[in-house]
Amino acid sequence: MPNHTIALLIEPGSTLSSVMTSLDMMSIARRYPQAQDCRVDVLSTSGGTVALAHGVQVQTQALPDTLADYAAVILPGFLAEDLPTLTQQLHSVWQPVLDRLPTVRADALLAASCYGTFVLAESGLLDGCAATTTWWLQAAFAAAYPRVKLDADRALVDGGRVLTAGAMTAHTDLSLHVLRRLFGAALARRVGGIMLVDGARTSQRPFMALPRHFADPLAQQAADWLAQRYRRPCTCDELAAALHVSYRTLHRRFQAAVGMAPLAYLQALRVEQAKVLLEDSRMSLEQIVEDVGYSDVSAFRQLFTRTAGLSPAQYRERFRHPPVLNPST
Numbered sequence: 001m002p003n004h005t006i007a008l009l010i011e012p013g014s015t016l017s018s019v020m021t022s023l024d025m026m027s028i029a030r031r032y033p034q035a036q037d038c039r040v041d042v043l044s045t046s047g048g049t050v051a052l053a054h055g056v057q058v059q060t061q062a063l064p065d066t067l068a069d070y071a072a073v074i075l076p077g078f079l080a081e082d083l084p085t086l087t088q089q090l091h092s093v094w095q096p097v098l099d100r101l102p103t104v105r106a107d108a109l110l111a112a113s114c115y116g117t118f119v120l121a122e123s124g125l126l127d128g129c130a131a132t133t134t135w136w137l138q139a140a141f142a143a144a145y146p147r148v149k150l151d152a153d154r155a156l157v158d159g160g161r162v163l164t165a166g167a168m169t170a171h172t173d174l175s176l177h178v179l180r181r182l183f184g185a186a187l188a189r190r191v192g193g194i195m196l197v198d199g200a201r202t203s204q205r206p207f208m209a210l211p212r213h214f215a216d217p218l219a220q221q222a223a224d225w226l227a228q229r230y231r232r233p234c235t236c237d238e239l240a241a242a243l244h245v246s247y248r249t250l251h252r253r254f255q256a257a258v259g260m261a262p263l264a265y266l267q268a269l270r271v272e273q274a275k276v277l278l279e280d281s282r283m284s285l286e287q288i289v290e291d292v293g294y295s296d297v298s299a300f301r302q303l304f305t306r307t308a309g310l311s312p313a314q315y316r317e318r319f320r321h322p323p324v325l326n327p328s329t
Helices: 016-029 083-090 095-103 116-122 135-144 170-183 185-195 217-228 236-242 247-258 262-280 285-291 297-308 312-319
Strands: 005-009 039-044 048-051 057-062 072-075 109-113 156-158 162-165
Touching: 005 016, 016 039, 016 170, 016 185, 072 116, 072 170, 083 116, 083 135, 095 116, 109 116, 109 170, 116 135, 116 162, 156 170, 162 170, 170 185, 217 236, 217 247, 217 262, 236 247, 236 262, 247 262, 262 285, 262 297, 262 312, 285 297, 285 312, 297 312
Parallel strands: 005 039, 005 072, 039 057, 072 109, 109 162
Antiparallel strands: 048 057, 156 162
């Protein structure tokens, strides 16, 4: 009989939603004959009671010297206030896990979501593999792990032996896909039906938000200037003159801090405002395009679709806020 034991590796601060999603899905899977031998070992460095995010406690077994006995190893997300804190956690809290990951069998699955993808990348086991990560740290991930074939637009990437998922709730798709790989598509459909998830989410792009705060003061000044004037036509020379620097200096520092050129950031600002209006207003697309400083509806529709991964109509249908009902009526 094949071994279907799964290791769920957690440490203090692991996200409650990702841990419990995996446990719930595996528990449901065991109701079906093909997964009756599925077992989940919840492991941590210290063993015993571990406090997840928000102080919820779970019982764990101590991390063994080797993970060679497992058919799959899952790394859920965890919380870190910023990138330096995440980096510090990798080399302290998660170091024992990093030491064990090379012992995972070559035919076993390695799965990680959100910040857990950084643990997997730090181990070197993602080198040369296709992967995704949480969208707001994609630039930091790419810089730290250039050997990984990163596609942060995608919510879930099956890289063969390694499976990665993006931010937070993408762990649901990851857990379902682990079941699909271990027990087949039919079992995954049954579990997904009970959980009301289908694993069909393919992109993080519709959920991505434009960063507004930057460490470089010149980049921050430029971003603030553009945010205040995004409805108006703007040239690079005008922006550089307003900040009393050369365009070459502005472009170099803005590109380094923001990851895009100033005018590309201006376009992204216009898309962000269009998202707000699509969600919260009844304005037509033509009115929205004019409001955000564009004159060509067709060109803006193409820009929006390329940036958000959905057309304006699709975005409005998916994210429009329902009207608030007056309980007295």
